[in-house]
Amino acid sequence: MSDVATVNDESFVAEVVQAEGLVVVDFGAEWCGPCVRMAPILEEFAAAVAGRARVCTLDVDESRKTAAEYRVMSIPTLVFFKDGKEVDRVVGLNTKDALVAKLDALGA
Numbered sequence: 001m002s003d004v005a006t007v008n009d010e011s012f013v014a015e016v017v018q019a020e021g022l023v024v025v026d027f028g029a030e031w032c033g034p035c036v037r038m039a040p041i042l043e044e045f046a047a048a049v050a051g052r053a054r055v056c057t058l059d060v061d062e063s064r065k066t067a068a069e070y071r072v073m074s075i076p077t078l079v080f081f082k083d084g085k086e087v088d089r090v091v092g093l094n095t096k097d098a099l100v101a102k103l104d105a106l107g108a
Contacts, residue, residue: 003046005056006092009063017084022053024099028076029061035076035092044096049103052067080106 007015007025022086026042028035046055060067060075070079070086080088080102087106090099 003050003055004042007056007058009065012066016081020083023081024053024055025065025079026057026076027060027072028057029059032075038093039077041096045099048096048100055101082106
């Protein structure tokens with residue numbers, strides 16, 4: 001079973017904005033090469049931070065409203081939310097260790 005949940009325009013508020021604690025959302029698309037390469041890294045990251053943060057993906061083609069609202073211009077973009085508020089973001093392909101370090105810096 002995957003540790004990465006899928007969110008969309010309809011579920012984003014309930015699953016991310018109203019969530020307590022840390023939620024990391026990967027904004028991407030199926031056609032995006034770096035996004036495809038990011039998928040297994042995201043799975044490893046989610047497993048490494050289980051219990052500390054929730055990890056989700058959002059397809060920017062299927063959820064254009066949310067992608068526009070958060071001004072996602074390049075993909076993959078990972079947005080870090082704490083208690084529903086954006087606290088950081090990283091753009092582009094990243095390593096699991098870099099993402100864990102970012103989460104550690106946010107106090108999770």
